[in-house]
Amino acid sequence: MPIDLASGACRADNVCLAGSTCTHSSLEGAKFHDVNLRGAEFVDVALTGARLSNLCLGDVTIADANYAGMRIEGILVTELLRVYRRQSAAPDAEPPGAA
Template sequence: MEENKLLQGRNFHNMDLAGSNFGQVQLRTSSFHSVDMEACRFRDVSFINVTMEACEFTGMRIDGVLVSDLLRVYAESSKK
């Protein structure tokens, strides 16, 4: 197990980290592009000031609620 490694400012490209576990990891100001997070689970994670653009949310749930349903309701209410 890798612990207490300082990898600030590193670039990770074309890597397979499937099945990996991350705990007590700082990813502040990091950027993700063309990343497959299918079937990942986030628990006790801070998403403060996170921006998501051009993302696929099929089946994604936040506290048990489908994100696609939330976005649909928001879109419908913003039309009024």
């Protein structure tokens, strides 16, 4: 059942929104605390300037993304990918996970 909400802030505490769909929506400046997003799908989403902490990213897949300025543990992701690709292309490089 679609629910039309007036533009502006709303608060949802202790609710189950499993299976919900947000289309052409803005959550700019929203805060999420103690939220379960297991199995969620994000397509064509802008996370520029977002801060993520205390996350479980097990089995997360990121594809077709712009990583400019993105950091993991303070390290630029573009630098991590550059080094990984260079080492993977080396003829004597060990396959990822080998050691």
